[in-house]
Amino acid sequence: MLHARHIKHCRACGSEVDYLVPADDNRERAVCPACGTVHYVNPLNVVGTVPVWQDRVLLCRRNIEPRYGLWTLPAGFMELGETTEQGAVRETDEEAGARVELEGLFAVLNVVRVGQVHLFYRARLLDTDFHPGPESIEVRLFEESQVPWDELAFRTVRETLLRYFEDRRRGQFRLHTADIA
Amino acid sequence: MLHARHIKHCRACGSEVDYLVPADDNRERAVCPACGTVHYVNPLNVVGTVPVWQDRVLLCRRNIEPRYGLWTLPAGFMELGETTEQGAVRETDEEAGARVELEGLFAVLNVVRVGQVHLFYRARLLDTDFHPGPESIEVRLFEESQVPWDELAFRTVRETLLRYFEDRRRGQFRLHTADIA
Numbered sequence: 194m195l196h197a198r199h200i201k202h203c204r205a206c207g208s209e210v211d212y213l214v215p216a217d218d219n220r221e222r223a224v225c226p227a228c229g230t231v232h233y234v235n236p237l238n239v240v241g242t243v244p245v246w247q248d249r250v251l252l253c254r255r256n257i258e259p260r261y262g263l264w265t266l267p268a269g270f271m272e273l274g275e276t277t278e279q280g281a282v283r284e285t286d287e288e289a290g291a292r293v294e295l296e297g298l299f300a301v302l303n304v305v306r307v308g309q310v311h312l313f314y315r316a317r318l319l320d321t322d323f324h325p326g327p328e329s330i331e332v333r334l335f336e337e338s339q340v341p342w343d344e345l346a347f348r349t350v351r352e353t354l355l356r357y358f359e360d361r362r363r364g365q366f367r368l369h370t371a372d373i374a
Numbered sequence: 375m376l377h378a379r380h381i382k383h384c385r386a387c388g389s390e391v392d393y394l395v396p397a398d399d400n401r402e403r404a405v406c407p408a409c410g411t412v413h414y415v416n417p418l419n420v421v422g423t424v425p426v427w428q429d430r431v432l433l434c435r436r437n438i439e440p441r442y443g444l445w446t447l448p449a450g451f452m453e454l455g456e457t458t459e460q461g462a463v464r465e466t467d468e469e470a471g472a473r474v475e476l477e478g479l480f481a482v483l484n485v486v487r488v489g490q491v492h493l494f495y496r497a498r499l500l501d502t503d504f505h506p507g508p509e510s511i512e513v514r515l516f517e518e519s520q521v522p523w524d525e526l527a528f529r530t531v532r533e534t535l536l537r538y539f540e541d542r543r544r545g546q547f548r549l550h551t552a553d554i555a
Contacts, residue, residue, distance in 0.1 A: 207383035276484035
């Protein structure tokens with residue numbers, strides 16, 4: 194995902210770029226020697242939900258790489274034209290065929306190694322009529338004691354679930370921020 | 375900032391791209407007909423702080439476009455290799471020459487029109503030895519009654535400051551999320 198160096202050609206004119214620090218800048222960018230376009234590469238947001246039905250949490254088993262076959266919360270890259278909330282709802286629909294009502298931002302997790310920020314919202318499932326989308330093999334509700342902790346796809350999913358169940362035991366949900374190594 | 379259509383050439387091989395919906399996707403992307411590279415364009419994070427010294431808030435007068443001469447909270451695009459927190463501290467140093475200690479995420483504001491998410495942290499100034507960086511004309515501390523409300527550079531700055539003073543009056547800070555038209 195850290196693909197700053199993947200830029201070889203200018204998106205505006207197709208010339209081969211140089212890597213240098215522009216005059217009014219303080220870090221290296223891909224700069225076009227022909228037309229002057231500076232190519233910025235910045236972190237991406239991954240938006241998702243913790244969808245809950247009564248005391249159970251919905252997880253999706255991944256039908257795609259990376260981490261094929263492992264379990265995840267519904268989440269994916271935020272797109273242009275949507276808010277973080279709309280993206281989280283969209284991903285929950287696309288991956289789990291599930292309709293949810295958001296209940297607040299729950300986790301903001303920095304994953305610097307891959308240049309991502311993961312934002313998870315607590316969400317109330319509106320019904321149990323969910324079904325796996327093309328990117329999921331299976332979608333299921335899990336009680337806390339049933340969560341497949343050793344078969345989770347991502348650290349951010351593990352950290353979010355741990356904090357979710359902890360807050361639920363304490364009877365109060367708050368915003369969690371953390372850096373994931 | 376909504377520059378999906380600004381991609382004319384493939385970053386990998388320089389060929390002219392086509393705009394189409396890839397087979398396993400559901401929205402239009404710039405796709406290279408020669409090498410197959412798909413070019414994703416996603417929202418960007420802007421990270422900044424509400425730097426406070428006693429009862430005053432630090433603002434910067436912009437030395438750059440857009441909004442040259444208007445006042446803003448220190449903030450800028452999050453970079454690869456840093457967390458949202460590190461980016462907010464860096465921008466506060468670059469724009470205001472100010473050292474801060476962060477006190478929690480305060481506002482997450484979606485600005486869909488420009489494809490941005492603005493994240494502001496509450497911050498305690500460690501000293502008053504600040505000075506304008508190259509992107510600022512002037513840096514000053516303002517009491518609430520002195521804030522130049524009609525000369526603020528951005529809606530997100532206005533919304534963040536309004537919520538900051540409101541929370542302070544109530545004696546409790548919480549996370550604010552909003553969509554800015």
